[in-house]
Amino acid sequence: MAAQLGSVWLQELTWEDVAAYLEDSDIIICPVGSTEEHGPAGPLGLDCLIAIALAEDVARATGTLCTPPLWFGDSPHHLGFPGTISLRTETLMAVIQDMSRSLRKHGFRKILIINGHKGANLPGLLAATKNLREYEMPEVFFAVIDPVKIAKKIANEIKEAKEHHSGELEISECWYKYPHLVKQEKLTTSQVDFDENFSPWSHGDLFSAPHEVIDIPWTSTEQRRIVPTGSFSPSIKASPEKGKAYHDYMVDQIVRFIGWLRDYDGPVAQV
């Protein structure tokens, strides 16, 4: 297990270490994030930093190995802000698929992607893994793990504002894990009016939708105009305590999932 190897990070081990790990486990965690603006208070690497923190805490608790993080994601809508570096959706898919081909060749059969970039990476990650399984490697189990899907309960208990890009919860989690990277004097107070900008069928909270939703993509030029600070929802109520509650809840969910997965021998794995 990774604990005996001295690191949970593949890039810090030797090939012999990885061979030893594979004698005991075929599970690996892949943290995926983005490099994109996170308002005036959050660092550009926030999504990847969060994915790294989740992956590392889960890996330590379960003795699982992690791949190096993918620092870039599907972020074209943030390109109006300096520093954002985006992959096209098809590039993200190609990277995930090539990484999976390598991992499979070595004997990994359960690949867990922890996505820190939430909804914007999900279409590419799900399409990449679905197509790999169907057409190329049905014997490999994939899971795509995302805060907007595994933290709804805790999110709605602790947040005091609607949560969207660069909002209270993700700034809190970053503050908890990387306090030196949050500019506390630049926490934000404004909330983007989604109804006005994106129709009454849009919603401004990633963790709860009070009504039916129709998705409307927007461009980086529109985003810069609509959200001049880059922060879609207020982060002023962020705190490291909220960040810890949010983070620990997700770690617990993923640790329990891996506990279940270790013994999983269901129809998916038997193909």
Ligand SMILES: [Zn+2]
């Ligand atoms: Zn983010």
